[in-house]
Amino acid sequence: MPTKASIKIAQLGCGYWGPNLTRCFNTSDRCTLSDLVEPDPKRRQFVAKNFPNVSLHESPxxxxxxxxxxxxxxxTPVSTHYKLVKDALNAGKHVFVEKPLASSYNEARELADLAAxxxxxxxxxxxxxxNDAVRYLKKLLEQGELGEVFYTYNQRLNLGQVRKDVNVWWNLAPHDISILLFLFPDILPTSGTASGRDVLQTGLEDVVFANLQWNSQLSTHLHMSWLDPNKVRRMTIVGQKKMVIYDDMAQDKIAIIDKGYETVPTIGSEMHFDTPGQTLVQRHGDITLPHIQYREPLKNERDHFLDCIETGDTPISGGENGCQVVRILEDVQTQLDKNKKS
Structure with missing residues (x-):
């Protein structure tokens, strides 16, 4: 296995998100970002100015x-992922690829199998x-703090950034689907419905509403939009014991809310619930804003990739996980396409 500071890395693409990856990997003392491939001359000029130690190429x-x-x-754009990742794996390289893994489940499956x-x-x-806040959420669930989880709803909204290569579902939903798979690793959606609108560009949805049923208990509602007046990055989890709001835009990203309903024994005229001998009582407890030791998620992600190269361990967001995300994306897209025709 490669040793620390010996991992030599090259980057393909430096568009919208690419500079963040360039910065992050270029500042690590565990690897060397030696080369960057970018066909756009203006983007190459940007890299040459800001990362003069990185060698530049027009082709991979x-x-x-x-x-x-x-x-x-x-x-690079998702439409290019399949070929570029496949070429890199066939060349014997480890690969870190931006989300989603590929533009279809079959392509993602082939890439995951090839890497394995x-x-x-x-x-x-x-x-x-x-993200340390999401990891804190997972710890709460593992410790049973919320009790049985009934449903979640996820909102990822903003006015822009409008994409031309993918719709809002494929652009934004990978974030929330990956969070859900991370928090609930033992289940997968069994059914779902979806609807959307293509207001700005014909054929590319700007807003999507999707409902996923994960098992007999857990339901999820997802609202994705780049045509909304508010920038929202929020997930709400409603459990039997407690509820949690994860707001990525807030300073206190996690709010644990001790609120809900309980059934208590009662008799006679006090009953106001269908279950004989019980009544439904609303519970109001404290709202807790836990202190979370926060580190830039991209650095956590980078270090995990380097760890996996050194140890051979399977990444948390490895090929199999990437396939699961793409399968859900594709299943919902099928629902959207059906609704277009109806």
């Missing part, structure tokens, strides 16, 4: 053929599962 071939490059970062067959690390950039 030089870094794929360079045996000293051990890992590839793919930060070659004993290479394939990790998808589902950054929110490396």
């Amino acid at each position: 071939q030089p870094v794929l053929e360079d045996k000293s490059v051990q890992a590839i970062i793919v930060s 067959a070659k004993s290479l690390i394939l990790m998808v950039g589902h950054t929110f599962v490396y």
Whole structure:
């Protein structure tokens, strides 16, 4: 296995999100970001100015053929992921690819199988599962603080940024789906419905409402939009014991709310609930804003990728996880397409 500070990495693409990855990997003392591939001359000028230590290329071939490059970062449009990731894996490179893994489940499945067959690390950039607030949420669930979880609803809204290559579902929903899979790893959606509107660009939904049924108990409602007056990044979890709001835009990102209903024994005229001998009582408790030791999620994500290269461990957001995310994205897209025709 490569040792610390010996991992040589090349990056493909430096568009909207790419500079964040360049900065993050370039500042690590555990790896060397040696090369960056970017066909756009203006973007290459940007990299040359801000990261003068990084060698620049117009095409991927030089870094794929360079045996000293051990890992590839793919930060390009999702339509290019399949070919670039496949080429990198076939060249014997570990791969970190931006979300989602691919534009179809079949493509994602092939990439995950290829990485496994070659004993290479394939990790998808589902950054929110490396967010310390989301990790705190997972700890609450594992400790049973919320009791049985009844439902969640996720809102990811803003006025923009409008994409031309994918709709709002494929752009924003990977964040929330990856969070849900991280928090509830033992279940997958069994059914769902979805509707959307393509207001700004014909054929590309700007707003999507999706409902997923994960098992006989857990339901999820997701609202994705880049046509909304408010920037919202919020998840609400409603449990039997407590409720939680995770608001990524707030200073206190987690609010634990001790509020709900309980059934208590009662008799006679006090009964106001259908269950004989019981009444429904509303419970109002404290709201707790826990202190969370917070580190930039991208750095947590980067270090996890490097850890996995060094140890051979499977990433939290590895190929199998990436396939699960894409399958859910695709299933909901099928519902959206059906609704367009009806």
